Amino acid sequence: MKLMYSPGACSIGIHVLLEEIGKPYDTQLVNLREGAQFKPEYTAVNSKSKVPALQRDDGSVLTEYPAIAYWLARTNPDKKLLPDDVEAQTRVLEALDYCVSTVHMQGFSRLFRASNYTPNPEDEDKVKERGKEMVEKGFAVLDKTLQNKDYLAGSFSIADSALFYVEWWGAKRMNMKLPPNCEAHLNRMMARPAVQRVLQQEGIA
Numbered sequence: 001m002k003l004m005y006s007p008g009a010c011s012i013g014i015h016v017l018l019e020e021i022g023k024p025y026d027t028q029l030v031n032l033r034e035g036a037q038f039k040p041e042y043t044a045v046n047s048k049s050k051v052p053a054l055q056r057d058d059g060s061v062l063t064e065y066p067a068i069a070y071w072l073a074r075t076n077p078d079k080k081l082l083p084d085d086v087e088a089q090t091r092v093l094e095a096l097d098y099c100v101s102t103v104h105m106q107g108f109s110r111l112f113r114a115s116n117y118t119p120n121p122e123d124e125d126k127v128k129e130r131g132k133e134m135v136e137k138g139f140a141v142l143d144k145t146l147q148n149k150d151y152l153a154g155s156f157s158i159a160d161s162a163l164f165y166v167e168w169w170g171a172k173r174m175n176m177k178l179p180p181n182c183e184a185h186l187n188r189m190m191a192r193p194a195v196q197r198v199l200q201q202e203g204i205a
Contacts, residue, residue, distance in 0.1 A: 104166055
């Protein structure tokens, strides 16, 4: 397998899952700041021009965070990245999708790329303010989900990898104060050996 990633991007969550699984894999850095995602060398692999992308051993490529995470969980059942119970699995996918599609794509994307949401530069501060509101609401929802639990499904799952990267963005990149259960979850994730290895490998330890 080969993971196409950019340091500190959402691909960090997939990187964590690969380390948790422990099978051999390669990485290919895609420098988003330099626009590498738009160059022919990368668009030939992933025409969506974003990370993560995972090239499997047969040469086929998976894109989209939830799809990659789900495939990794189902093809490595011994790692227990998805619960056995259908209801619990459904709740894991529900939380994962909320982290990616709402907290990340609706909230943080407004904070990181406000110009994508308005043609008027003078409106960008309002866009960022709205993004922050959406992120804070998202963390409040997820904090409630974590009530009396170490991880979103009770034990570590693919949903926690997604929650980790948005928590990391909030606390480490945006200097946001996370609600208590989310803060405890981030600290718990940061203590996992797989996460420590990924941070070191991506040069953001």
